[in-house]
Amino acid sequence: MKQLFLFLFFLSASMISKAQTDVAVQGHIFHLGIPLEGATVKIGDMQRGTVSDSSGKYVLKGLVNGNYRLSVSRLGFKSQMKVFQVTDQQNINLDFSMEEEEGGLEEVVITGTMKEVNRLETPVPVEVYNQHFFKKNPTATIFDALQMVNGVRPQINCNVCNTGDIHINGLEGPYTMVLIDGMPIVSGLSTVYGLSGIPSSLIERVEVVKGPASSLYGSEAVGGLINIITKKPQNASKLSTDVFATTWGEYNADIGFNQQIGKSANVLTGINYFNFTNRIDRNHDGFTDMTLQDRISVFQKWNFNRKENRLFSLAGRYLYEDRWGGQTNWNKSFRGSDQIYGESIYTKRWEILGNYQLPIKEKMFFMFSYNDHDQNSVYGEDWYMAKQRIAFGQLTWDKQLESHDLLAGVAVRYTYYNDNTPATARTGTNGEIINDANKITMPGVFIQDEIKLAAKHSLLLGMRYDYNSEHGNIFTPRMAYKWRITENDILRLNAGTGFRVVNLFTEDHAAITGARDVELEGDLKPERSINVNLNYIKKLQLGDGNLLSFESSAWYTYFNNRILPNYDEDPRKIIYRNLDGHGVTRGLSLNADLAMYNGLKLTVGGTWMNVFNKERNEEGIMEKFRPILTENWTATWALSYHIKALNLGVDYTGNVYGPMRLALLSELDPRPAYAPVWSIQNIQFTWHGGTNLEIYGGVKNLLNWTISKSVPALDKGEGSGIKSPIARSFDPFNEKVIYGENGQIIPTPDNPYALQFDPDGYSYGPNQGIRGFLGLRVRI
Structure with a gap:
């Protein structure tokens, strides 16, 4: 009997155990409602796991009664964990909605080496900011969105038309290269007028490299580069909309469509529309505080399905913008006249870009782009008509060897530029002035080799040779060393050279507004630079579930042949020349997450910089001076908290800038020579x-800060009591300004401070004050 009882006991136990082993945990993993393939699913410390399939589904079988921790992770996404209990042999269903990492150290980056690589593995420091980061302070353009990035400052160059460029680490906009999907789309004219209309709903992330990258990307990548990477159609929502409006009367709409075209392609379409038509003049200077704009941009990207998953993508964009600013009683009938001042700009632009992987065994890609920019603009009574076309092609070969990771390529860039200014004028044989379009061809070849020296050490060596049809041979080498001290500590040392071929009239807005004459x-000669950058990353686990990471950098850049605009010598002119000396920019930066x-998240960054030039004076002595519009320090922050009970997120973002030198018009100019410390908070x-x-x-x-806050009210002559960054806004055609023989302004009772109308020289920040906003995002 006893033996029979034991037999039945063990038989029952084995049957229960067998039943329990049939229990499974299963579910689906999504990102923005889209199935996420390739996510790793694990149970606690058990050696059990699986990977989600193309429908986002996962299944883990063979569980017995008990408590479990299920974790889900994927490169570029925040890891998630859920606790569940198995009882009564019932299957468990758990779904996950994954969120992308916000500048996470585990993200995949492309910009530093032209290859997809884990951010921790690349020897070139790359900062990553995805769409969730920019949603903390929604803006109508990527230009405005970059104000949240440490060491990057969108610079407003005009108080009337509100155009601008991007400064990196104290270097002006022409030193910054802007790419779309790795190709030089935004450059020249569009650096000033075209860095808008890129639908934010289609941006996957923005990668920022600070310091020269000319050995890979060529001219313009001297101060750094910004790579705007758009979404892959197969990873985008079927339909997404993002619309918002402000109390100033701004309206912005982003709409994205994703469609499968049979089995051969996915197509992503994005439309951006922005409208602002209110004539607001809060500082009472008679001029619009913000430019009125009507802009539409249409973007479409195709990804074609090919054998062996080879890449072929093709994208195009069209932008049209009508913007104007000026005296509040201006209308289009005054366009180009000297009666009422206005700056009116019509921009038409289209571009196409693609990336094609060759159908061969070797890993070779052909990238190409073309853009056409047509601008019809007028500044008061001065017309500026310009056309620019840029064609670009590049073939790369990516080769993996035992301890070498090779990348070699050939590239060619053709630039056509024509306008109605001295930039494209030459003197004919009979002394006549002939318009002659500027045409530059620049073929180049580059190679880089990332060498695995040891388990924790790698060295990247690279060089590039270009031939500029106007300036001849240009050679730019680079070096990058990475030491992975521990899994959470990385040290990088980068050194290289940069070069920049200057196109003044396509880069400097002040050179074309008509307020000053240009003198060369x-x-x-092309500018050249030498740069050294030391970068350190540290990642810390603080208790259960708390993570702290920080990244610090120190850099030094030395310039030869630097070209700077001289506003001080003659108030009627901008004088350009190569510096008879050298320039230096150096500094320290720190980012912490x-x-x-x-649910609390804090991102904070700070940058200290020392930018100066040394030039030989008439006595042959080197004098040190600070360029205009370069701050000594800056800081940014983004504080976020999610209240789970209310499904409510709170984001407090802002920046603060230290003093920067400004251009004054005379020794009697009462405006401060340096901007105050100022901050924009949201x-x-x-x-x-x-x-x-x-x-x-x-x-x-929130602080309602504008430039007018730092400008004193004039107490003499016409315009008394006006606090405006636009000098003599009441006399925009300088009808009552008297000049001496040397070009200097002569003080008069009506002009006691020796000023002239100047919409650009004292422009460094926004004229737009506090405002509320309300928006809606929907995804299908």
Whole structure:
């Protein structure tokens, strides 16, 4: 009997155990409502795991009764964990909605080496900012969005038309190269007028490299580069909309469509529309505080399905913009006249870009792009008509060897530029002035080799040779060393050279507004630079679920042949010449990210920089001076907290800038020679109605700061009492300004401070004050 009882006991136990082993945990993994393939699913410390399939589904079988921790992870996404219990042999269903990392160290980057590589593995420091980061302070253009990036400052170059460029580490906009999907689309004229209309709903992330990258990307990548990477059609939502409006009367709409075309292709379409038509003049200077704009941009990207998963993508964009600013009683009938001042700009632009992987065994890619920019603009009574066309092609070969990772390529770039200014004028044989379009061809070849020296050490060596049809041979080498001290500590040392071929009239807005005449001293030679950058990354686990990571950099750049505009010598002129000396920019930066288990996240960054030039004076002595519009220090922050009970997110973002030198018009100019410390701060509340609906709103520029806050009210002559960054806004055609023989302004009772109308020289920040905003995001 006893033996029979034991037999039945063990038989029952084996049957229960067998039943329990049939229990499974299963579910689906999504990102923005789209199935996420390739996510790793693991149970606690058990050696059990699986990977989600193309439908996002995962299954783990063979579980017995008990408590478990299920974790899900994928490169570029925040890891997630859920606790569950198995009882009564019931299967468990758990779904996950993954979020992308915000500048995470594990993200894949392309920009530093032209290859997809884990951010921690690349020897070139790359900062990554994805769409979730920019949603903390929604903006109508990528130009405005970059104000949240440490060491990057969108510079407003005109108080009337509000155009600008991007400064990196104290270097002016022409030293920054802007790419779309790795190709030089935004350059020349579009650096000033075309860095807008890229639908934010189609941007996957923005990668930033600080310091020269000319050995890979060629001219313009001297101060650094910004690579705007658009989404892959197969990873985008079927339909996405993002619309918002502000209390100033700004309206912005982003719409994205994703469609499968049979089995051969995916196509992603994006439309951006922005409108602002209110004539607001809060500082009472008679001029619009913000440029009126009507802009539409259409973007489409195709990804074709090919054998062996070879890449072929093709994209195109068209932009049209009508913007104007000026005296509030201006209308289009005054366009180009000297009666009422206005700056009116019509921009038509289209571009195409593609990437094709050759159908051969070797890993070779052909990248190509073409853009056409047509601009019809007028500044008061001065017309500026310009056309620019840029064609680009590049063939790369990626080869993996035992301890070498090779990349070699050939590239060619053709630039056509024509306008109605002295930039494209030459003197004929009979002394007549002939318009002659500028045409530059620049073929190049480059190679880089990333060498695995040891398990924790790697060395990248690279060089590039270009031939400029106007300036001849240009050689730019580079070196990068990476030491992975531990899994959480990385040290990088980068050194290289840069070069920049100057196109003044396509880069400097002040050179074309008509407020000053342009004078060139001698033949301008290309600028050259030498750069060294030391970078350190540290990652810390603070308790259970709290993560702190920080990245610090120190850099030094030395310039030869630097070209700077001289506003001080003659108020009626901008004088350009190669510096008879050298320029230096050096500094320190720190970025820190804190992510806490309770939902609090803090991103903060600070940069200290020392930018100066040394030039030989008439006595042959080297004099040191600071360029205009270069701050000594800057800081940014983004503080976020998610209130789970309310499904409510709170984002507090801002920046602060130290003093920068400004251009004055005379020794009697009463305006401060240096800008004050100023800050733009914003707050936003976002309600999440599931994964597909967001309603957001908040306040921008909480401190209501504008340039006019730092300008003294004039107390003499006409215009007394006006606090305006536009000098003599009441006399925009300088009808009552008297000049001496040397070009200097003569003080008069009506002009006691010896000023002239100048819409650009004292422009360094926004004229737009505090405003509320409300928006809606929907995804299908």
